[in-house]
Amino acid sequence: MSSDQEPRAVAQDRPPGARPWLRNLVLAVALIAVAAWGFYSAFPLPPGEPERTDAAKPAVAARAPDADPPARVPLDPIMPETGADLIAEVGRVAGDLARRFPQNPDAHEMLARYQLEYADIAVAEATWQRCLELNANYAYAHIGLAKIATQRGEFDAATAHWRRAILADPQMYLHQIELGKSLLAAGEIDEAIEVLAGAVRAAPASARGHAELGAAYLQKRDDAAAKTSFEAALRLDPKYATAHFGLATACTRLGLAELAQAHEAKYVEYRSERGDELRGQRLAYDDEAALAEDFALLYSDIGKVFLAEGQPALAEQLWRRAASMHAENLACRQALAWLLMQQNKPLETIRMLRELARLEPESAAYPLEISRLYRQLGRGEDARRALEAFADSSPDSAAGQRALAEFYLQFQNAPQSAVEHARRAAELSESTQDWVLLGSAHELAGDLTAATVALERAAAIAPDDLQIRQMLALLREARATEPSEPDKPATSNNNSDNRE
């Protein structure tokens, strides 16, 4: 039986009254699952880098392969053995990319990243300027130029570039924080406060934003405001050492001696922990491993440029080199998994996904996708095992429990098992989505009372959700027409009623 047939088989057995809202539910859950992984829609960017904005996207859209493109990127035939050789290889690859696609700012951006770290900063600067000639709003070029200016201590220039980067993406609070820091370093304290306050508004859950704002308030000698900001940072991250330091300073100036001492003690404790950690990192520093890590990331991104330019084979060469270069690089493996899937190689895709799952064992995305691929292959038992294994290793993952519930519900016609996992998911996440799922499972198991209770929980969390209210109304209607007690199906699970 093909996996495509499984949902239909389940659907045929559904109670008629459940269909309208269950169809919606399945669709919603499927969309959420896809979004949770997200590797279909956008390849990950380097850590700490913002998502690309429209303005920063490649000037040249993905296109068909050239008629006669060079067959290979200029990789060494075998993996370079020394750091110097590796640096040279990456330089060749990045230069080759920019020469192949001279009108693509992404290609120049890759080259500039290499030049900044491993070649000549002035050349990197010129390369990013070239990006801006191709697209004046190319955010990555502004970010690169801002970093160069900062390293040179040219804070006014850095400020100008951070402003342009923010224009390209006003919601990117990390840029706002960098702009605020540049302004502060340039002595523009009032404007720094304004910008950092904006960053806090954009990302109120960022402890760093609050702490940077607090530091700016301290420079302004607005100690009360500084105290408020540092306290906000510590609510989000109680072990944030420099926030304790700032708060101790603010409290000292405000005459709150005891509070100041308490935060100073915390600062010393956490600072010491961080110091030990840093020393450990320095002692463990392995230059070759660090180079491999950096270059695997760069090759992953260069591969994406090749892909966007319609050269998947060249992209694959780079991703495979990146994967062999650095055993823990996620980006290249995610890209390879995607490519393998596009090439209709499900078993190879599964192998790559298993590598990813090993690297990110806490992520539900990979076992979910593995399970989906097995289902497509008609290997339902393997699909189930993939999900069960994840649920066993991560029993507190709501996503894992949810996936299993959906699986039992949609493909195994086992609503009782679905109820068990959906309940666990709902308990873990306390989310509307999971209470709805539990309601669905109960309904499929024939327990309309328990289904109603679950949906009521969902409605309590999202009282304005019209769809849930509709579902609830339908369920209540169905319960009103339900057979009397002796006629209820034997499969119902009344014991669950009060738990929800």
Next chain:
Amino acid sequence: MLLVVTAAQTLAGEALAGEETTIRLHDVTPASGIQFRHTDGSSGEYYLVEAMASGLATFDYDRDGDLDIYFLNGAPLRGTVAKETPRNALYRNDGGLRFTEVTQESGLGDPGYGLGVAIGDYDGDGYQDVYLNNFGPNALYRNAGDGTFTDVTAAAGLKGSNTVGAGASFLDMEGDGDLDLYVANYIKFSYDTFKPSVFRDRKVYGGPMVFPAEADQLFRNDGDGTFTDVSRQAGISGHASWGMGTAAADFDDDGDTDIFVANDSDNNFLFQNDGRGKFKEVGLLMGVAYDYKGETLGSMGVDVGDFNNDGKLDIFHTSYQKQLTALYQNMGGGFFQDVTLRTGAGAGTFQRVNWGTGLVDFDNDGDRDIFFANGHIHDNLDEFDDTTSYLQPNQLLENKNGRRFVDVSQASGVGLRAEHSGRGACFEDFDNDGDIDAVVLNSRGLPTLLENRTQNAHGWIEIDLVGGKTNRDGVGARVWVHTKDRVQVAEVHSGRGYQSHFGSRLHFGLAEHQHVDRIEVRWIGGGRDVIRDIPAGQIITIHEGGRLVSKQP
């Protein structure tokens, strides 16, 4: 490079392009007779110690009234073969900014690996002695008073110090009239366990973090020519870190001498003296351990002075690349605030590594400017970081009425445009013309002697102190100079800047004043002398008890 420097000056919001100053510093090294060439003893193995060398000292070793220069030198490290044994070098000041090397006849040609130096008359015989804080055995040289020095390390009980040294400072920690000795240490190092650091497939100097920190030491002067290690009893030895420059001063204005230690990549120490030679580390409490955000800095050199003429001694220390230097304003009671951003005292420092420093008044306008020597540690820097360079120009920040500092390096003469890898720096009036000159020890190169050729009509006065009941050099004594519109304060310090010594003779710029209303001296222990109505433009000596000796330049 000029363009880079000009752009870098935009720090702190100053519109600095074309910033003007009257200060003029000219490189007069070639004509000075100084031919000392520093060696760091490097062998290509990138031992961290070689990047840290060396400091220097300025003092009047022969008591002829002008200030002489003593350069520290490195020594061959394992794997290095030297044709001649590198030695420290003493240059006698012959006046007119001419110097003659007198290393051999003086006996000060120590062959050890010189890192830090402190000057002090430890035996109270009227002649300043020399303590060397080396990598390897440290050394104490006694000044015999006849132009020669004798190694008295063993006799003084100081032979046990055999570490990777850093700064050192003499101070009278318990007010008993003789000079005790604080010795900062850097890292625990062994050739046998050393593993070179590699960055991007190149050998580089690993930071101090890859080595265990070495605790500092405090030696009590027993008054009989010997010293006793009291590090543990005095509360010093429990605070090991990667020590660099030191400065001993009365930070909390309670009449005794405290100790500041600039630590590399770690919190700075401020050892608060209880007046009896027991110390409590209060750096964090007093606000000088970290920068304004609570971050550690690669603190290097340190100087102490009252930058805003509020009567309290402030602290300035230099730092590593991608950090700003730090200026801590003394708020009273020993509490400090980092005012670097508000005052612009970090101008143009972010992309450089700064070392020797001095808070000194170059234009005699009555406020203290900041000079610092620059230079990176990595001689192969251009292979992996071209945001900066191994050789860097030194910098001068002019103090604008105690409120703002402005980077005037490019406008203050060609003397600040040359690029070296500077380390220790000293600031003295070498030609006794009333303004402060500078000398910088450059790693692996000739030093730089900068003559101050600032033209203005500002008054000045310079003061030598001679202790009687207290230590002979007046170390720790505080001096207030009153003119019509301001009071300036300074202290005699031993061991300051980057592992260096300078400033035993106090210098005060008097701006438009040609007359000092009153000079008040508070000697260690609290004794006070007051002298009134002194004409400006002279070097005076004040003896404890109030006797004044004038010397016209």
